[in-house]
Amino acid sequence: MYSYEADKQEILTRLRRMEGQLRGIQRMVEENKYCVDVLTQLSSIIAAAHRVGEIVLQDHIQGCVKNALSQDENSETAIQELMEAIRRFGRA
Amino acid sequence: MYSYEADKQEILTRLRRMEGQLRGIQRMVEENKYCVDVLTQLSSIIAAAHRVGEIVLQDHIQGCVKNALSQDENSETAIQELMEAIRRFGRA
Amino acid sequence: MYSYEADKQEILTRLRRMEGQLRGIQRMVEENKYCVDVLTQLSSIIAAAHRVGEIVLQDHIQGCVKNALSQDENSETAIQELMEAIRRFGRA
Amino acid sequence: MYSYEADKQEILTRLRRMEGQLRGIQRMVEENKYCVDVLTQLSSIIAAAHRVGEIVLQDHIQGCVKNALSQDENSETAIQELMEAIRRFGRA
Numbered sequence: 001m002y003s004y005e006a007d008k009q010e011i012l013t014r015l016r017r018m019e020g021q022l023r024g025i026q027r028m029v030e031e032n033k034y035c036v037d038v039l040t041q042l043s044s045i046i047a048a049a050h051r052v053g054e055i056v057l058q059d060h061i062q063g064c065v066k067n068a069l070s071q072d073e074n075s076e077t078a079i080q081e082l083m084e085a086i087r088r089f090g091r092a
Numbered sequence: 093m094y095s096y097e098a099d100k101q102e103i104l105t106r107l108r109r110m111e112g113q114l115r116g117i118q119r120m121v122e123e124n125k126y127c128v129d130v131l132t133q134l135s136s137i138i139a140a141a142h143r144v145g146e147i148v149l150q151d152h153i154q155g156c157v158k159n160a161l162s163q164d165e166n167s168e169t170a171i172q173e174l175m176e177a178i179r180r181f182g183r184a
Numbered sequence: 185m186y187s188y189e190a191d192k193q194e195i196l197t198r199l200r201r202m203e204g205q206l207r208g209i210q211r212m213v214e215e216n217k218y219c220v221d222v223l224t225q226l227s228s229i230i231a232a233a234h235r236v237g238e239i240v241l242q243d244h245i246q247g248c249v250k251n252a253l254s255q256d257e258n259s260e261t262a263i264q265e266l267m268e269a270i271r272r273f274g275r276a
Numbered sequence: 277m278y279s280y281e282a283d284k285q286e287i288l289t290r291l292r293r294m295e296g297q298l299r300g301i302q303r304m305v306e307e308n309k310y311c312v313d314v315l316t317q318l319s320s321i322i323a324a325a326h327r328v329g330e331i332v333l334q335d336h337i338q339g340c341v342k343n344a345l346s347q348d349e350n351s352e353t354a355i356q357e358l359m360e361a362i363r364r365f366g367r368a
Contacts, residue, residue: 002124015118022114026107032094035152036177042145043180046138050274053134058267060127066263069253079250083242085128088135090234090274142366150359158355161345171342175334182326182366186308199302206298210291216278219336220361226329227364230322237318244311269312272319 003063007055014052021045053089060085095155099147106144113137145181152177187247191239198236205229237273244269279339283331290328297321329365336361 004011025041061082068078096103117133153174160170188195209225245266252262280287301317337358344354 001126003127004121004130005124008121008124011121012118015114015121019111019114019118022107022111026104026111029096029100029103029107032097032100034093035095035148035156036173038096038148039145039152039177039181042141042148046141046145046181049134049138049141053131053138054267054271056127056130056134057270058263060131061266062263064127066253066259069250070256072254075250079242079246081128082245083238085131086241086270086274087238089131089138090270146359146363149362150355153358154355158345158351161342162348164346167342171334171338174337175330178333178362178366179330182362185310186314187311188305188314189308192305192308195305196302199298199305203295203298203302206291206295210288210295213280213284213287213291216281216284218277219279219332219340220357222280222332223329223336223361223365226325226332230325230329230365233318233322233325237315237322240311240314240318244315248311265312269315273315273322 001064004056004059007059011052011055014048014055018045018048018052021048050089057085057089093156096148096151099151103144103147106140106147110137110140110144113140142181149177149181185248188240188243191243195236195239198232198239202229202232202236205232234273241269241273277340280332280335283335287328287331290324290331294321294324294328297324326365333361333365 021041022045025038025045028038028041065078065082069075113133114137117130117137120130120133157170157174161167205225206229209222209229212222212225249262249266253259297317298321301314301321304314304317341354341358345351
């Protein structure tokens with residue numbers, strides 16, 4: 001089961017863009033760029049990862065969680081799992 | 093100016109490992125893996141980016157910021173820049 | 185509509201404890217306590233607010249959101265609102 | 277040693293305002309207000325605590341840390357302590 005079919009291309013595009021950013025940071029470090037500029041690019045990658053995560057999380061709630069809750073089947077497990085994902089994600 | 097010379101190899105190793113993780117997440121999405129597992133891997137990338145950022149930040153404080161403060165030259169600018177980096181980074 | 189009836193006493197107890205901590209921080213500042221100790225207490229208040237928020241959020245999902253999704257009534261609104269709460273909360 | 281003398285009144289004013297907000301949240305919970313509104317107020321308290329922390333942190337860097345670094349006395353300890361405070365604070 002997965003719920004992000006409709007956003008799959010957007011998610012993959014964002015992940016590929018993050019890969020490009022990450023290679024950019026490697027180049028910056030190899031070329032001894034200024035620490036604060038490296039930190040700014042790392043913040044930008046983290047923000048991008050949060051954005052992708054929000055898309056996956058929203059799809060998950062609208063798909064998997066909604067199914068579990070509406071069928072009242074495994075709904076307790078679905079909510080526990082969702083809370084853990086939110087917690088892990090919020091603290092990451 | 094940059095302050096992470098001593099940790100350069102460790103930083104690059106961590107960034108390359110993150111690139112591997114990022115490609116792993118792309119594969120997971122292509123293969124329609126479960127949303128929560130994708131979220132877990134994204135949390136792991138975010139944690140890894142925070143860890144690299146902490147190394148760069150600590151080196152920056154021990155190097156660039158320490159120099160600016162001890163020479164009392166540009167120390168105001170160095171502190172403002174540091175505070176912005178911490179803020180941006182803490183919120184990312 | 186609210187969903188935290190069962191946890192109401194625990195939530196109130198935690199909020200009152202936070203109020204005590206907050207007054208403790210005021211005293212520390214009035215008595216010129218060391219900056220890092222003030223910061224540690226502020227981190228502790230933030231962690232406590234996150235913990236209360238997690239309880240309210242879990243109750244909200246198990247109550248209000250579950251109702252909306254299972255009746256497929258206002259389910260779109262409920263999910264949008266939940267996503268905004270998670271975003272605001274994760275970034276706070 | 278403490279470094280927030282110049283901002284002491286502002287810090288105390290902000291802490292008292294947070295105490296007022298916290299009592300407001302207690303009232304909301306006692307009156308069974310909507311979960312999402314309670315969460316919004318909790319986010320607002322967290323943001324306020326971060327703002328106070330940023331003031332204390334900036335004063336600490338400009339005062340205690342600057343002193344330690346410029347005298348190159350306990351500078352290693354000052355930086356370790358600062359990094360821990362940033363880490364604890366960023367994750368809180």
